[in-house]
Amino acid sequence: MPDRRGGPGANVGDWDTGAVSGSALSTPAVASTPFELPDSALAEVGTRPFGIYVHVPFCATRCGYCDFNTYTAGELGTSASPRSWLEAVERELTRAAEITGAPLVDTVFVGGGTPSLLGGEVLARVLGAVKATFGLAGGAEVTTESNPESTSPEFFAALREAGFTRISLGMQSAAEHVLKVLDRTHTPGRAVAAAREARAAGFDHVNLDLIYGTPGETEADLDASLDAVLGAGVDHVSAYALIVEDGTALARKVRRGELPAPDDDVLASRYERIDSRLADAGLHWYEVSNWASNDDARCRHNLGYWDGGHWWGVGPGAHSHVGGVRWWNVKHPARYADRLSAGQLPVDGSEALTEEDIHVERVLLTVRLRSGLPLSDLRDGERAAAERVVDDGLGVVEADHLVLTDRGRLLADAVVRDILA
Ligand code: SF4
Secondary structure, eight states: OOOOOOSTTOOOTTOOOOOOSSOTTSOOOOSOOSOOOOHHHHTTTTSSOEEEEEEEOBOSSOOTTOOSSOBOHHHHTTSOOHHHHHHHHHHHHHHHHHHHTOOOEEEEEEEESOGGGGHHHHHHHHHHHHHHHTOEEEEEEEEEEEOGGGOOHHHHHHHHHHTOOEEEEEEEOSOHHHHHHTTOOSOTTHHHHHHHHHHHTTOSEEEEEEEEOOTTOOHHHHHHHHHHHHHTTOSEEEEEEOOOOTTSHHHHHHHTTSSOOOOHHHHHHHHHHHHHHHHHTTOEEEETTEEESSGGGSOHHHHHHHTTOEEEEESTTOEEEETTEEEEEOSSHHHHHHHHHTTOOOEEEEEEOOHHHHHHHHHHHHTTBTTOEEGGGSOHHHHHHHHHHHHTTSEEEETTEEEEOHHHHHTHHHHHHHHHO
């Protein structure tokens, strides 16, 4: 088993992350742009926080439950590599800055895939490209996702030095047999050790991701995971119910009867357990699946997604939203790089949101926030539905916002359906 730690100069297995000669930041002139942001959308740039998401489409292995746009070295062969990806990302950032007028960026989020597989030097170069093309606003939040097995003290030190401010680690569980069902390759203790290393390197903001409701997970397993999370001293926790996505290895195992599907009642009781233990430890929910120790610990980048912010998603399959227009990139890293090499934007599709789309999305997302759904956003019939939500004990009204109760959070989807019916 090769060492998957991703510090500078570390062995990252089969991936070629060698330095790119020259810089793609001086990209050739654009030949044609099949996608153009309308002036009406561009006029809104600067009216809201602006984020950059960078998608890293590489993983060492494929976890059985995952349907993200990510590839192993074996799946890509010679068609694409971190080297070609980095050149393409730099090109897309250059085009994005030209098109938008390069507003200062409030938040950067490098996600995947497994960004830590690239190592600290490459991630520093990605952030350097954001700084060179857009520039960072003062106090910008700069996050990278990392998998515990591809991190090290040197890796975190390199990120801190480069200007990253926040680390999000995929822990999922502290129980070995649960990690095995999920096909996670790290040992139970590695995520907590990585969180401590990140904090020792100077990161004040560290998140641990948990997955609950995995087949075979017991209450004691969940408690052990929560003990580990709380012992790591992190200021943010995300916890998501396991979803069996179509087309995954997990879905095939469930279909063949080799594993049971997650049980709704179990998921509800696990959620309540997570919420109560985190709250007792001073981590409070600010979104249905996210807890933070204080306002500064909340993920500002994700808050931008949930509150109608603008962001440009860079990388294969990345989604973007600016001024009521959404678009998404081609998924395959080779096609993505080819499009940018040809001087084109790598956009695969786009849609202009209607007033109705924007309204539905706003209800759907803000009702999940602790800050709540502004009642002023609701139409007459929807206000009546919101009153019924309160009467049913699923919500309360605070400062003209509908805020879900503990029980309401378990039924958030049903609440949304009732309001929008
Ligand atoms: S490491 Fe994350 S992105 Fe990669 S396959 Fe596993 S769950 Fe998916």
